[in-house]
């Protein structure tokens with residue numbers, strides 16, 4: 001029997017209605033609407049599409065958004081000056097600098113320049129540190145979206161073996177931190193899972209993957225995960241967005257759906273949830289700023 005489809009697009013639509021209601025309630029209390037400043041540097045086509053989709057989602061939820069564009073050849077200092085301006089702008093609750101940035105720019109310096117309470121991506125070391133010790137401020141949007149898919153689809157992670165393929169700061173590492181965490185008042189999203197992070201240098205990769213009750217793939221290689229790498233009945237979360245022969249495909253090969261019990265599609269799985277969690281974080285930032 002083919003795997004149950006974990007429909008991230010439908011869940012994202014439901015959650016965006018909930019967030020829009022919460023935004024309206026926030027404004028009804030007399031607060032200004034939440035605001036997100038998106039910064040786009042250069043001309044990467046995919047980044048342009050992501051930022052456009054993020055701003056459309058803001059619009060639909062009643063969140064104001066502004067787009068700031070800098071040329072491909074801009075300096076670190078120009079970008080740092082813009083971030084300083086947005087940090088000082090009382091209308092701006094969240095600042096999103098779309099990654100990746102051009103080579104000449106010191107990406108880490110830019111991330112660290114964003115005020116932690118406007119860092120709706122959750123990439124600032126202050127926010128990473130908070131997540132690490134179980135008192136998060138903002139969860140990074142992609143792993144937060146995966147956590148919401150698992151929770152709202154009734155997939156219990158407690159005690160389960162979770163394999164995460166990929167060790168990036170945006171997906172793999174924060175995903176591991178969220179799912180291993182003990183749930184608490186400060187961290188209700190904790191997952192109580194036994195987590196293994198696997199990457200390009202991991203030995204016995206296939207044996208490790210085959211042990212996993214839940215496999216989360218975020219390595220950015222089209223169709224890397226093949227059916228023989230998956231434990232029968234496993235839950236598969238595909239974070240990949242790759243271009244293959246003119247189509248958008250995930251990190252997981254289509255044949256895996258015959259082995260898994262449940263699987264997110266690409267497109268229409270994790271992607272729409274990432275944007276939804278950005279809206280959630282921007283609302284949360286507005287609540288922090290409204291005292």
Ligand code: GUN
Nearest residue numbers: 096097098099100121141
């Ligand atoms: N590039 C790929 N994913 C992300 C993300 O979640 N946030 C930002 N700012 N850039 C990205």
